[in-house]
Amino acid sequence: MIRASAVDLIGRTPLVALDRIHRGPGRVVAKAEFLQPGGSVKDRAARAIILAARKDGRLSPGAPVVEMTSGNMGAGLAVVCAALGHPFIASMSAGNSPARARMMEGLGARVVLVPQVDGLPGRVTGADIAAAAEVARRIAHEEGAFFVDQFNAAEGITAHASTTGPEILEQVGGPVDGWVAAVGTGCTFMGVARALKAANPLTLCAAVEPEGSRPLAGEPVVKPGHIIQGTSYGAVPPHWDASLMDLSIPVTDDEVRDWHRRLAVEEGLYVGLSAAANVCAAAKLLESGRLAEDATVATVLCDTGLKY
């Protein structure tokens, strides 16, 4: 089968069992999102938002596109914009890994690095993200570019409700018992939760939050810095639908580092830190006793470890 372009390489990722690092109770299965052309789960939202904007006329053929990104949405947008013929400008906090800027630039994007406000390299805070968003808004205004606005674009959620979620159901062969995901914009968590709960309202949906920064759990943020890049900016995302979250599972930086290493050396999966946080939390959910001994918990391997 010949796919028409890189845009058509997005989605339909394989589901892999993580039976070596979690031997029970139950089973963790994970979508290999790092295999997508932009190297992350964000390719799905990038494609959905750009195609919707082209369809309803908000984005004209050949017009420029701008977005604030932690790097992954930018890589997805760079892929989609290259294939569809739009110049792409990314504004990114300097606290995100330089590998991400290199990839976007390699795909022809212009990258504007925004100095950090209160975070440290590798630890990006909500204030850092707000500063990068402000730069994106300014560029949209000054250069007449289409502002993707991933934190508010509804297509980001529907992308996962119509692709990632149904793919999991098809690949597992029916409903799953649990779903676990770290939250950046929340599009992955909410979109998949919506699809899985539609198939089985009892599917337990858990957000993953770093210890000390758990606004979704309703806790005050006492430690805004953490290593799970691309997620948990210390505030509830703007379009968050709390009815989709049954619980929030905390993870520590040390746990994330440990699961990151184990995923690589025991599973052969060299993935990113949010992927490690997700798998750690999925194992915790299965060990919590809240699910049956033979339960299946699905999660996502959000991006490749080569981006760090």
Ligand SMILES: Cc1ncc(COP(=O)(O)O)c(C=O)c1O
């Ligand atoms: C590495 C990584 N993991 C997880 C996420 C979270 O995805 P979402 O924005 O759909 O919540 C992101 C978002 O940029 C990311 O870059």
